[in-house]
Amino acid sequence: MRHLFKKTLLPILFSGLAVIPSQAQQPLLGFGANAAQKELDLEATFDKQLQANNLRDWMKRMTAFPHQLGSAYGLNNALFLRDKLASWGFEARLDTVHVLFPTPKVRILELTEPTKFKASLMEKPLKEDATSAQTKDVLPPYHAFSANGDVTAELVFVNYGVPDDYEELAKLGVDVKGKIVIAKYGGSWRGIKPKVAYEHGAIGCIIYSDPKEDGYFQGDVYPKGAFKNESGVQRGSVVDLPLAPGDPLTNGFVADATHTRLSVAEAPAMMKIPVLPISYGDALPLLRALGGQVAPATWRGALPITYHVGPGPAKVHLKLEFNFDIVPCYNVIATLKGSEFPDQWVIRGNHHDAWVFGAADPVSGAVAELEEARALGELIKTGWKPKRTIVYCFWDGEEPGLLGSTEWVEKYQSILKDKAVVYLNSDGNGRGYLSAGGSHTLEKFLNQVGRDVTDPEKGTSVIERLRSRMILNGSPTARQEARTRADLRISALGSGSDYTPFIQHLGIASLNVGYGGEDAGGDYHSIFDSYDHYTRFKDGDFAYGVTLAKTLGRSVLRFANADVLPFDFTNFANTVQQYASEVKKELENARTKAEDHNKMLAESRFEAAADPKDPFVKPVALSVAPYLNFAPLDNALVALENSAKAFALASSKFSALPADKLKELNEILYKTERKLIHADGLPRRPWYRHQIYAPGFYTGYGVKTLPMIREAIEQKNWKEAEEGILRVSGVLEGFVGEVERATSIK
Ligand SMILES: [Zn+2]
Secondary structure, eight states: OOOTTOSOOOOOOOTTOOOOOOGGGOOOTTOOHHHHHHHHHHHHHHHHHOOHHHHHHHHHHHTSSOOOTTOHHHHHHHHHHHHHHHHTTOEEEEEEEEEEEEEEEEEEEEEEESSOEEOOOOOOOOTTSTTTTOOTTOOOSOEETOOOEEEEEEEEEOTTOOHHHHHHHHHTTOOOTTOEEEEESOSSOTTHHHHHHHHTTOSEEEEEOOTTTSSTTTSOBTTTSSBOOTTOOOOEEOSOTTTOOSOTTSTTSOOSSSSOOOOGGGOTTSOSSOEEEEOHHHHHHHHHTBOBSBOOGGGOOSSSSOOBOBSOBOEEEEEEEEEEEEEEEEEEEEEEOOSSEEEEEEEEEEEOOOSSSOIIIIIIHHHHHHHHHHHHHHHHHTTOOOSEEEEEEEESSOTTTSHHHHHHHHHTHHHHHHHEEEEEEOOOOOSEEEEEEEOGGGHHHHHHHHHTSBOTTTSSBHHHHHHHHHHHHSOHHHHHHHHHOSSOOOBOOOSSSTHHIIIIIHOOOEEEEEEEESOOOSOTTSTTOSHHHHHHHSOTTOHHHHHHHHHHHHHHHHHHHOSSOOOOSHHHHHHHHHHHHHHHHHHHHHHHHHHHHHHHHHHSOOOOOSSTTOSOOOOOOOOOOOOOOOHHHHHHHHHHHHHHHHHHHHGGGGGGSOHHHHHHHHHHHHHGGGGGBOTTOBTTBTTOOBSSEEEOTTTTTSEEESHHHHHHHHTTOHHHHHHHHHHHHHHHHHHHHHHHHHHTOO
16 A cells, blocks of 8 residues: 655645635535534434444455455455345446456476575465465466466566666666566565566566565565565556556457457467566575676665576576456445435445455445445435435456456446446455545535544544644655645555546546554455454454445545536646646756757767777766756646636535536536546557546556656657647647536636
8 A cells, every 4th residue: 555645745826715614614615504513413313323243244255255356255355245235225236347357387497507495386384374274266366468488598587677677777888689578666666576587588587576565674574574474475467557458358348249359369468478476485496596797785685695687597487377357346336315405426336356366355344335335325224315326336357457447437438427426436445544635626515524524543634644644754844844734735646556547537526545553564465465464464353444434435425426526726736836846847857868968978078999898888968958948838727727717606506506506517517527638548558538637657556747747758759759749738628628617617
């Protein structure tokens, strides 16, 4: 889980904004005074329903056996969820799609030179962990969507295996062409590592968990402590997620009579080389056998060896074969029909599939969601009805690549474009601080929700607890901002959970919420992500599970009941201004760097080396970034800020509008986010259509904001950067037009 508020922030531009009222004085967004009191009373009743024991019982039940996509117990859990939801008054069903799910058939990794060693590739059961000795249906450690392969080659240690590491290797004169690389987990999403290795000519990739980031260097290992022991392995997907999530054989559509699947060989998002995750127990003999130069200081981990880069003399044999099966993927979809606006859908989701037992990921979030649904059922019994339709979703196939949610969104895209008001996501949940990311049109809303939820340990609101931490630990700017800005910033969403298809593909405003920061451990995607581990080291009393249910249940209630949908545009305008300053700064930095380099070059006297293999070849001059015309973007940002302010000023009168006008207003409001997508998508990855947020092409889960402009600058593609400025300006102008249309309704 990422800590979403930790990021260093640039100074914000309060240019001309009126004095910001403090949180406590703000009326409830979207409700008039009377309606607000009614809503708060309803939320108090909702809170009283929530019982930690339900979360515990359901977690125990759902994690009793492996329940990955395509497993018998996965279906069993789906039916359990469906029947529970139906018993509480939801119209509940399984919505099944069929997707590609590769599982391992052959896994061999051995050191063949200079000594022999065969990797165990297994996690050792522990008597302290009740489910760890199960073998039936347990998927051994592997990477889903790895290529088949049978390769033998010298080994090279590539640190995290991100692009910068290969620049460092080039300086050391080390080439990975025709080699097998071994990379540490960390520094990027895992799928980036084999992708970058392949781009550099490697023929195989091994990823291991170094104890420095994930093991005894962090704390006592399981079962004594929470951290990764020497046999623990992180499974995971290596599908090319920044290209597109979902079934890689059907990107952008669902297989049916008119749309046929690609073959595995044709699928662009499939990994092109074999890749395998291993434990640090299995990695140690491989790394110990490496020679060559000593690894740079920052690359060294916590194993009891001197880290060398290679290549060789260590030589490894890696053989992987997979079953490429099409399996049923059981999404559970449950609906409470809205009494006034049945065609406006408030959608809530969390996945139910795991890699193995998945107590933290995803069951901790799923049981909180389930308890929310039960509490809504209790409210229904008292005669309450939501104005808008509420849809509770439990996704299957998230772990291999957001398969269930993506296929569902693609299947119903025309309906969702029209009806989806908001998507509220959670995934694994732990203890500690609120963390939230999402559409910045929902930032004020989320802050209000957090203001009204009490932290179970500290007794203050979860927002105030977070604010205190930022003042204590934040960077100077974040600290300053936490003191003075009415709302805490939420992070931008990249990818990595089921919100992705909603926000990135269709432009449905989304939030992703969880608690964490006091629940560190090494269980992620291993067999030790179990009920025993979770209850000992994470949220053992489920207090923060209940807090998550209060946070997202309250969000669902507010969206379902609001007179005026609780969107705000001032924080969004402020955030996009910040992103624009960042990309300008990035361009400026690129220019200064190239100019300094070229100046240094002109002043020194390099001779071209006679031998082309000589690493001391004459450096080449760098192309200096041109001055790009940001005027269209600057103009769009001014218009955005003005429209946001005008809307905020007009908003007090909205709740008095007649019903038909309110309906019209709300339809404009929830569709504003649609204006931030562009039909052509991003360059070279048309599935990603959002022009403000996208996962980075080379960061994976990590977000790139204003992605077309920012990534073009990073790649020194000045023409595309210029096109990006025009594209984003156009999109923002369309957005402003809608905000103005909403403001003028009377
Ligand atoms: Zn998850």
